[in-house]
Amino acid sequence: MNINSLFKKTEDKLTDSIVTYRKSLMKDINLTLRLIYNNETYSTKPTEWSENIIIFEAPMKGLDDVILPIEAIMSVMLVSKSALFHTTFRIIKRYRKDTILYYIAEIISPIVKRQQRENFRLEVILDTHYQLFLKNSNPNTSIIEGDGTCLNISAGGMCLSCDHQFHIKDLVKLDFTLLETSFSFIGEILCLGEQTESGSYIHRIRFIDVDKPKINLLRQLIFQKQRLQLSYQNE
Numbered sequence: 486m487n488i489n490s491l492f493k494k495t496e497d498k499l500t501d502s503i504v505t506y507r508k509s510l511m512k513d514i515n516l517t518l519r520l521i522y523n524n525e526t527y528s529t530k531p532t533e534w535s536e537n538i539i540i541f542e543a544p545m546k547g548l549d550d551v552i553l554p555i556e557a558i559m560s561v562m563l564v565s566k567s568a569l570f571h572t573t574f575r576i577i578k579r580y581r582k583d584t585i586l587y588y589i590a591e592i593i594s595p596i597v598k599r600q601q602r603e604n605f606r607l608e609v610i611l612d613t614h615y616q617l618f619l620k621n622s623n624p625n626t627s628i629i630e631g632d633g634t635c636l637n638i639s640a641g642g643m644c645l646s647c648d649h650q651f652h653i654k655d656l657v658k659l660d661f662t663l664l665e666t667s668f669s670f671i672g673e674i675l676c677l678g679e680q681t682e683s684g685s686y687i688h689r690i691r692f693i694d695v696d697k698p699k700i701n702l703l704r705q706l707i708f709q710k711q712r713l714q715l716s717y718q719n720e
Contacts, residue, residue, distance in 0.1 A: 499537065502572075502596040507534055510565055515608060515637075519562040520544060520553075520574070527551050528679055532587065539574070543586035547680055550586045555579070563596070566606050572596045607707045609663075609714075611635035613645060616658040635661055640704040642672060642691040650678050650686050657690060664706045670695060 510516055511534055518541055520527045527544035534540070543550040553559075553576050563570040573594035580587055617629040633647030643659070651657065651674040659670045670692045678686030692700075 498595040499592065503537060503592065506563075506570060506596050506598075510534075510563060510570070513565045513567075515566060515606075517564040519564055520559050521561070522553060522557060522559040526676075537592045538589060539592060540587055540589050543579070543588060545682065548682055553579070553588060558593070562599075569599045570596050571599050606637050606639040607711055608637045609635070609710060611638065611661045611663060613643075613659055613661040615645065615647060615660075617649065617651060618656045618658070635659075636687065638663070638703075638707065640692075640700050640707065642675075642689065645688050645690055646681070646685050647688070648685055650680075651688050653677065656693075659690070663703070664710055666702070666706060668699070668703060 511531070516531060518529050518531055520529065527546070529541050529544040531539055531541045543552075545551065555576055555578065557576045559574050559576075561572050561574050563572065572592055574590040575593050576588055576590050578589040580589075611634070613633050613635045615629075615631060615633055629649055631647060631649060633645050636644045636646055638644075645657075645659070653674055653676055655674040657672050657674065659668075659672055661668055671694060672690035672692050675689040675691055678688040680686055
């Protein structure tokens, strides 16, 4: 196989992957881009996507825009409700509209589905009380305690917004109520929290050591809540 035919084959794979995934991904209003550059991970949202060109808002670090160099090449995870996808971006331009900084990037490698999400993730706001414990510490000894907000939840875990910065592999006890049913879970912090403009931190948490009946009940109520949300939208 010569270089030209190899390039054509790679280009075809790129085009096919965009045709396969673009429309369904952009229909997901919660689609997140996770940009990995210089050993840092930044999260943002896409605003437009046409063929191999995608536009997204500049990610934030604290209160400041993250400045990415023109021609920078970075690994990207596209995080949807149903699955995780991987590709590569090349930054080709940045511009400011009103007060928002935008980047235009070229998708330069085929989009590959990396992981199918086992559990449906429901976007819902739930008041959540948490008690933080160190990894491998006595679970009866509270270190940090407070009230936060669950932003989305699945039978496998939740996304929690709170005033404390947790650390990877910390354990946290979570208490919340969904559809008048109280739950208490122990969860493991999966990564450092992303700081918001208000100064709070958003953490991804995986439920651990949970009995099957409790998980099945949570899953049942999640789908019940989703049906209620859809019925409200259609009224």
